[in-house]
Amino acid sequence: MSLRVKIILITVLALLAAVIAYPKESDLLRVIGFKQNLQVKQGLDLQGGAHLVFEADLSKTPEKERTKAMEALIEVIQKRANPAGTAEVNVQRQGQNRVIVELPGVRDTADAIDRIGRTARLEFLEVSPSSQQTSLLELTGDDIQAINIDFDPTSNRPVGRLEMKGGDATKKFADATTTINKTGSLLLITVDGQPAFGPATVSEPIVDGTAQLQGNFATVEEAKKTVELIRGGQLPVPVDLVEQRTVGPTLGQESIDRSLVAGIIGLSIVALFMLAYYRLSGVVAVLALMFYAALVLAIIKLSSLTDYTIVLTLAGTAGFILSIGMAVDANILIFERMKEELRAGKSLLAALEAGFDRAWTSIRDSNVSTLITCTILYIFGTAIIKGFAVTLALGVLVSMFTAVVVSRTLLRVVIRQKWASRLGLYGVKPQEIQS
Amino acid sequence: MNIIGRRKIWYAISLIIIIPGTISLLVNGLRLGIDFTGGTLMEVQGRADAATVRQLTDRLDIKDVTVIASGSDRSLIRFRDESKPKQQEAHHQILKRELSAKGLDEIRYEAVGPTVSRDLTRNALVSIAVVSVAIVLYIAFAFRNVPPPLSSYSFGFMAIAALLHDALLLLGIFSLLGAFFGVEIDVLFVTAILTVIGFSVHDTIVVFDRIRENLRRERKPFEDIVNQSIIETLARSLNTSVTVLLTLLALYLFGGQSIKQFVLALLIGIAAGTYSSIFNASPLLVTWNNWRAKRAG
Numbered sequence: 001m002s003l004r005v006k007i008i009l010i011t012v013l014a015l016l017a018a019v020i021a022y023p024k025e026s027d028l029l030r031v032i033g034f035k036q037n038l039q040v041k042q043g044l045d046l047q048g049g050a051h052l053v054f055e056a057d058l059s060k061t062p063e064k065e066r067t068k069a070m071e072a073l074i075e076v077i078q079k080r081a082n083p084a085g086t087a088e089v090n091v092q093r094q095g096q097n098r099v100i101v102e103l104p105g106v107r108d109t110a111d112a113i114d115r116i117g118r119t120a121r122l123e124f125l126e127v128s129p130s131s132q133q134t135s136l137l138e139l140t141g142d143d144i145q146a147i148n149i150d151f152d153p154t155s156n157r158p159v160g161r162l163e164m165k166g167g168d169a170t171k172k173f174a175d176a177t178t179t180i181n182k183t184g185s186l187l188l189i190t191v192d193g194q195p196a197f198g199p200a201t202v203s204e205p206i207v208d209g210t211a212q213l214q215g216n217f218a219t220v221e222e223a224k225k226t227v228e229l230i231r232g233g234q235l236p237v238p239v240d241l242v243e244q245r246t247v248g249p250t251l252g253q254e255s256i257d258r259s260l261v262a263g264i265i266g267l268s269i270v271a272l273f274m275l276a277y278y279r280l281s282g283v284v285a286v287l288a289l290m291f292y293a294a295l296v297l298a299i300i301k302l303s304s305l306t307d308y309t310i311v312l313t314l315a316g317t318a319g320f321i322l323s324i325g326m327a328v329d330a331n332i333l334i335f336e337r338m339k340e341e342l343r344a345g346k347s348l349l350a351a352l353e354a355g356f357d358r359a360w361t362s363i364r365d366s367n368v369s370t371l372i373t374c375t376i377l378y379i380f381g382t383a384i385i386k387g388f389a390v391t392l393a394l395g396v397l398v399s400m401f402t403a404v405v406v407s408r409t410l411l412r413v414v415i416r417q418k419w420a421s422r423l424g425l426y427g428v429k430p431q432e433i434q435s
Numbered sequence: 436m437n438i439i440g441r442r443k444i445w446y447a448i449s450l451i452i453i454i455p456g457t458i459s460l461l462v463n464g465l466r467l468g469i470d471f472t473g474g475t476l477m478e479v480q481g482r483a484d485a486a487t488v489r490q491l492t493d494r495l496d497i498k499d500v501t502v503i504a505s506g507s508d509r510s511l512i513r514f515r516d517e518s519k520p521k522q523q524e525a526h527h528q529i530l531k532r533e534l535s536a537k538g539l540d541e542i543r544y545e546a547v548g549p550t551v552s553r554d555l556t557r558n559a560l561v562s563i564a565v566v567s568v569a570i571v572l573y574i575a576f577a578f579r580n581v582p583p584p585l586s587s588y589s590f591g592f593m594a595i596a597a598l599l600h601d602a603l604l605l606l607g608i609f610s611l612l613g614a615f616f617g618v619e620i621d622v623l624f625v626t627a628i629l630t631v632i633g634f635s636v637h638d639t640i641v642v643f644d645r646i647r648e649n650l651r652r653e654r655k656p657f658e659d660i661v662n663q664s665i666i667e668t669l670a671r672s673l674n675t676s677v678t679v680l681l682t683l684l685a686l687y688l689f690g691g692q693s694i695k696q697f698v699l700a701l702l703i704g705i706a707a708g709t710y711s712s713i714f715n716a717s718p719l720l721v722t723w724n725n726w727r728a729k730r731a732g
Contacts, residue, residue: 045693053551055548055550055551095554109544110524110527110528113524114524117520117521240520240548241520241521241523241524241546241548242520242547242548242550242551243546243547243548243551244524244544244545244546245543245544245545245546246541246543246544246545247542247543248540248541248542248543250542251478251542251543251693254691254692255691255693255694258689258690258691259686259690259691261689262685262686262688262689262690263685263686265685265689266681266682266683266685266686267682269678269681269682269685270678270681270682273674273677273678273681274678277674314691314693314694315623315626315694315697318686318690318694318697318698318701321682321683321685321686322630322679322682322683322701324682325675325678325679325682325683326637326679328675328678328679329637329671329675329678329679332671332674332675332678333641333671333675336668336670336671336674340667358648361644361648362640362641362644362645365574365577365640365641365644366636366637366638366640366641366644367637368573368577369570369573369574369633369636369637369640370633370634370636370637372566372569372570372573372633373566373569373570373629373630373632373633373636374633376562376565376566376569376629377562377566377626377629379562380558380559380561380562380565381558381562381626382555382558382622384622384623384626385622385625385626385629388626388630392630
């Protein structure tokens with residue numbers, strides 16, 4: 001690739017990164033017809049909200065059914081945490097038996113915990129047809145062993161098959177159905193106060209604990225919906241809240257503001273230092289550094305369009321700011337090497353190429369060791385550590401690109417200019433040069 | 436400049452800095468936060484008075500209550516509540532309401548159960564061990580073509596020695612901070628340790644890389660080559676560390692309260708990492724080489 005092509009590509013990439021990284025990028029992107037809103041997705045510690053971890057008690061679940069039970073649990077929790085399906089709630093499995101629930105911006109954590117973790121909100125009601133009065137039966141979701149779809153052997157229509165837990169539950173169910181049957185009342189099952197099945201007649205007392213829910217379902221789908229509604233009313237396995245972290249919105253906003261200020265100050269100090277120490281090379285380094293910052297921000301924003309959204313946490317911003325330091329290190333390694341080669345009497349062009357080539361093994365080896373650390377942190381770390389590892393790794397990868405490709409190309413262009421031939425511009429004094 | 440010739444001085448300085456912390460580490464250990472021990476942490480806006488808080492917590496059967504000031508006008512309340520999770524949440528709501536009535540509004544609340552903290556501790560130890568092993572292997576691989584006298588594994592192990600120096604120094608200082616100022620370590624501290632390890636190796640490899648290159652080009656005694664390599668990379672080592680430390684200092688002074696301790700750990704660790712990569716890791720290669728030569732007689 002010729003130098004000219006490289007410069008054009010870098011300029012285009014820099015402009016693109018800058019446009020995407022720009023805080024009001026959607027206004028700019030709309031011009032070219034891009035409608036989706038990009039955003040830096042913020043972690044709970046930055047935007048405020050609740051991070052809850054529930055642990056399922058699988059001791060009574062047979063080994064083989066545990067995975068299925070956990071999947072069912074996550075589904076139920078998802079529905080409870082986000083009933084309307086609109087909020088940005090994140091429910092995911094962690095390890096063998098834990099479920100993480102992340103609720104951004106939630107104020108009333110107590111209510112959320114209660115909503116997610118309660119054992120059952122399934123109610124059985126007796127409805128009197130004459131007075132339209134309802135009375136609560138002593139049965140709850142805890143009494144249900146299983147509910148599945150079945151087919152009535154005579155009519156071959158889909159029905160729900162309800163199985164009560166043995167012993168006490170079966171007896172309670174038998175008592176309730178006996179009364180309902182005797183008084184000619186109806187049975188109504190509600191989930192969260194909403195009718196799920198019935199009111200239906202009870203043709204005979206059910207003493208064996210297995211009932212057929214005949215809802216005159218027209219299709220299997222309809223029956224399935226009812227079954228799932230009732231099943232969703234109870235958690236498939238009991239859970240306990242084992243971790244809770246709540247951050248108020250003011251604390252989160254403060255963290256963002258302060259990190260931003262710190263980042264800008266840090267970046268400015270580094271830029272001043274580079275300019276003072278490495279002169280013209282320093283100018284190139286600062287440009288590369290700005291490119292670096294824009295590119296990292298752009299990648300973080302673009303990741304929100306994919307399944308692998310990079311979530312920026314407090315530790316993540318620290319990782320980002322730290323990676324600025326590492327980005328500078330690559331430049332420093334190259335410039336120091338270049339100075340050495342100049343002192344040894346090489347021409348500017350030769351010194352530049354040798355400086356990059358020789359610094360490369362150091363840059364590669366040292367950054368690979370950092371990347372190894374990041375990978376291990378990501379594998380073994382908790383959510384907070386993962387966020388840090390991802391941003392640091394991203395920073396290291398991008399910094400290798402900006403130092404080795406961008407700085408190099410810019411310097412190649414600069415040193416070809418007549419005005420840039422004085423060695424003092426690169427921080428080398430004439431008396432230091434060996435002839 | 437003769438850095439290698441004075442290596443015993445550098446070792447002595449390291450020992451003097453490390454010993455007090457190590458003793459404290461053995462005697463006091465580390466002050467572990469709720470991330471490791473399980474328990475509850477509540478941060479409120481305003482200065483909470485320990486007596487007032489205890490009055491509330493005593494009624495709720497909450498144990499081990501400590502109240503510490505945080506930042507300029509905030510307080511951290513830490514306690515242990517051994518009741519059932521549902522009951523704990525009820526206690527939390529009562530406490531929140533009562534404190535709020537006294538003008539102390541909750542801004543952060545963290546409760547970590549014993550199983551979670553046990554897993555976290557195990558994961559932290561595993562990741563530190565795995566990182567160390569991975570680094571030795573990587574260096575041994577990256578330096579597989581290193582010219583004699585030393586094997587590539589020697590380079591790996593000396594990098595680990597420097598890394599242990601940095602980790603020990605950091606742990607020691609936080610043990611002292613814990614003993615005298617009540618500073619507790621949390622999950623971010625583990626991140627800090629691992630970052631320092633990564634950075635320490637990053638720094639050390641740059642010097643080792645130069646030693647490898649000079650071993651190929653020069654015909655000089657090993658000691659002289661190591662010394663020359665350290666001096667040639669000195670400007671880079673110092674400049675890089677200065678820029679990283681300056682960014683961290685900005686983060687420490689202007690960044691949020693909640694990461695102050697994390698940044699402090701990074702500041703100490705990275706300063707230590709720079710020292711050890713110049714004054715410990717490479718000199719140790721010479722010491723190791725001389726010891727081997729002497730033994731071989």
